[in-house]
Amino acid sequence: MKKYIAFILTALCLGCADLERYPLNSIGAPEFWATSDDATLGINGVYNVLAHNHMYRDFMRHSDALADNAYSQYSFNYYLEISEGRGFDASSVWPWNFWKKSYEGIVRANEVLLNVPEITMAENTKNRILGEASFLRALFYFHLTNLYGDVPLILSKQTVEESLVPRNPKAEVVAQIIADLDFAINNLPPSYGPSDLGRATKGAATALKSRVYLYNKQYSEAIQAANQVKALGYDLLPSGSYKDMFLPALENNSTESIFEVQFLGKTGTGGVGSAFNASSGAIQAFGDVPYSPLQELVDVYETGDIRKDITVLQPGQSFAGEEFNPIRSQTGFALIKGVIEDPTITDDGDANFVVIRYAEVLLNLAEAENELNGPTTIAYDAVNQIRNRAGLDDLPTGLTKDQLRTAIKKERRLELAFEGHYYFDILRYGASDLQASMENVTSVTGHERVYDPKLLMWPVPQNEINIDENLLPQNTGW
Numbered sequence: 001m002k003k004y005i006a007f008i009l010t011a012l013c014l015g016c017a018d019l020e021r022y023p024l025n026s027i028g029a030p031e032f033w034a035t036s037d038d039a040t041l042g043i044n045g046v047y048n049v050l051a052h053n054h055m056y057r058d059f060m061r062h063s064d065a066l067a068d069n070a071y072s073q074y075s076f077n078y079y080l081e082i083s084e085g086r087g088f089d090a091s092s093v094w095p096w097n098f099w100k101k102s103y104e105g106i107v108r109a110n111e112v113l114l115n116v117p118e119i120t121m122a123e124n125t126k127n128r129i130l131g132e133a134s135f136l137r138a139l140f141y142f143h144l145t146n147l148y149g150d151v152p153l154i155l156s157k158q159t160v161e162e163s164l165v166p167r168n169p170k171a172e173v174v175a176q177i178i179a180d181l182d183f184a185i186n187n188l189p190p191s192y193g194p195s196d197l198g199r200a201t202k203g204a205a206t207a208l209k210s211r212v213y214l215y216n217k218q219y220s221e222a223i224q225a226a227n228q229v230k231a232l233g234y235d236l237l238p239s240g241s242y243k244d245m246f247l248p249a250l251e252n253n254s255t256e257s258i259f260e261v262q263f264l265g266k267t268g269t270g271g272v273g274s275a276f277n278a279s280s281g282a283i284q285a286f287g288d289v290p291y292s293p294l295q296e297l298v299d300v301y302e303t304g305d306i307r308k309d310i311t312v313l314q315p316g317q318s319f320a321g322e323e324f325n326p327i328r329s330q331t332g333f334a335l336i337k338g339v340i341e342d343p344t345i346t347d348d349g350d351a352n353f354v355v356i357r358y359a360e361v362l363l364n365l366a367e368a369e370n371e372l373n374g375p376t377t378i379a380y381d382a383v384n385q386i387r388n389r390a391g392l393d394d395l396p397t398g399l400t401k402d403q404l405r406t407a408i409k410k411e412r413r414l415e416l417a418f419e420g421h422y423y424f425d426i427l428r429y430g431a432s433d434l435q436a437s438m439e440n441v442t443s444v445t446g447h448e449r450v451y452d453p454k455l456l457m458w459p460v461p462q463n464e465i466n467i468d469e470n471l472l473p474q475n476t477g478w
Contacts, residue, residue: 033115036125042112043129046136047198047262049105054097056261056353057275060420061338062291067426068437069297069417071444073330074290085438085450090459090478098147099461102140106154109137114157128199131187135200135208138180139355142212145170145177146424147458149475166470167460174216181209190232197252198352203232204259207356210364215428219372226365234258234358236389243310245357246338248350258356265350273348274338282319282334285343289329295443298333300414306391311337311417330444337418359386359415367408375404386411409433427456454478 032038050056065072065079072079078094081087088094112133116126144151150167153176184205192199210225237245237256244250245257252260263274281289293312301308313319313334315326320341326332338351366382373379383404384394395407409429413422426437431453438449454477465471 033111033119036119036121039112039116039119039121039126039129042108042116043132046105046108046112046133049101049108049140050136050261050355051263051272052101053271053275054101055105056355056420057263057271058279059094059098060353060355061276061418062279063420063423064418065291066423067434068294068440069413069422070291070293070335071331071441071447072291079291083438083441083449084447085452085455090462090465090474095147095458096461096463098458099144099464102144103154105140106137109133109140110155110157113137127187128189131184131205132200134180135184135188135205138177138184138205138212139208141173141177141180142208142215143424145173146215146427148460149457152471164468164470174212177212178209181205181212185209191254198260198262200259203229203234204356206232207258207358207361210361210368211356214364214368215424217371219368222364222368223372226361226368229258229358229361230365234361236358236362236385239306239389239391242306242389246351246354247340248352251350251352256358257354258358258361260352260354263350263352265345265348267348270347273345274351274353275347275349276338276351277340277342277345277349278347280313280335280339281328282313282324282336282339283322283343284325284328286346289334291335292329292331293333293335294331294441295333296440297413297417300410302392304391305414307414307417311335311414335418354419359389360421362386363408363412363415367405367412370401370404370408374401375399379404379408383408383411386415390415431456452477 033042053059062070062072062079064070066083072083075081075087078088078092081092082094110133113130116129116133119126141151141153149170151170151173152165153168153173154163154165155176184200185202188200188202188205190202192201206225207229210222210229213219213222213225235255237250237253241250245253248265250257263272265273267273277286279291280286281292298308298312298314309317313324313336315324315332317324319334319336319339320343322343324334338353340349340351362382362385366379369376369379369382380395380397387394395404399407409425412425416422426434434456435451438451438455441447441449454475457475459475459478460471465474
């Protein structure tokens with residue numbers, strides 16, 4: 001599976017259509033969708049979008065720099081401007097890149113859902129592939145709703161004229177996300193054999209469902225979905241295996257890791273390996289430290305928390321046999337979570353990106369339970385499992401609902417750091433959390449973050465509005 005997605009698909013054109021715009025009326029010539037092999041290549045093409053720089057190869061990992069976990073010192077990629085709350089607008093690169101890449105994935109998923117039902121092939125394989133496409137479409141739309149709110153809901157093939165559509169209300173898009181995930185749950189297997197590891201499973205669809213419900217404050221449903229994931233047999237890895245969960249040693253581990261974006265290192269083909277080493281700067285061979293954890297994050301860890309040394313490289317510590325030189329980092333730290341201790345690996349790493357794991361499901365459960373029923377034993381137990389694995393004692397008993405909410409936020413921040421969660425969490429928490437996150441960053445000389453309420457949502461890209469004025473009105477403040 002990893003080779004299919006990360007290697008074969010770098011050369012796969014799927015009809016060589018232009019994938020720089022959405023929506024598209026086809027990504028492949030009609031004769032392409034004829035065999036079961038075509039169906040497999042087609043669904044692999046959807047997975048392949050996740051491995052792009054604008055998705056999990058770069059953005060999701062680096063999105064922590066848009067909140068108070070990290071700092072990105074370069075302006076060419078717009079992380080610095082977005083983190084500072086100024087210097088970017090609807091015409092900037094990142095809001096457009098993420099929009100384009102998301103719809104590329106959606107269009108590819110739509111093509112699978114449209115064409116695969118007509119292929120003569122084994123029904124169980126056909127249904128599985130359709131389930132995979134539904135899961136992936138849901139994931140793309142989920143991220144779009146979190147950043148832009150209302151977005152066009154594209155579910156079928158369109159002509160150019162038909163593609164000039166308005167944005168659908170976020171609630172409609174979320175309803176479709178849930179419908180896609182329900183379909184996926186009913187058609188995906190609980191696990192795969194060795195050749196298909198990395199494909200979406202029933203557990204992945206159910207876990208994503210718990211996340212979607214939590215983000216949309218449907219707490220009872222989030223609890224139900226989280227409990228369904230628990231019933232599938234997932235569990236936390238022991239403390240000694242925590243570090244390896246993000247490295248090739250335990251990739252696609254079925255105990256805690258539920259869904260990963262696949263990367264294939266040392267192939268000689270650019271863009272199919274992970275770039276986590278290159279952006280770390282932990283040792284001289286990796287180059288400068290363009291992106292690094294903040295003092296504000298380091299200060300949050302409690303004494304004895306094993307996650308600190310697994311996530312952050314500090315002055316006086318060594319990595320890959322070399323003492324870290326903090327002078328090369330604007331913050332004095334380097335990110336090492338998911339970084340392979342091999343000086344020869346830079347932008348061609350073999351480490352996958354862990355998108356969904358059981359620890360998140362427990363935190364989803366804890367938060368939803370606390371919001372719905374207050375600080376119950378269920379909520380406490382879920383958080384304490386996370387803390388105990390990290391080497392920490394149970395939370396003190398007798399916390400109020402507000403106090404437990406604060407504790408859960410802290411555990412999400414530390415447990416899921418640099419896994420594509422924290423910035424999205426800050427946005428969904430609301431204005432006060434985003435403002436506090438921005439104004440909390442004072443440790444980088446000359447770096448100031450300026451809060452504006454409009455930053456709770458990204459602007460609809462101006463390039464898309466120029467093509468389709470039906471996308472107006474623009475998000476508030478932009």
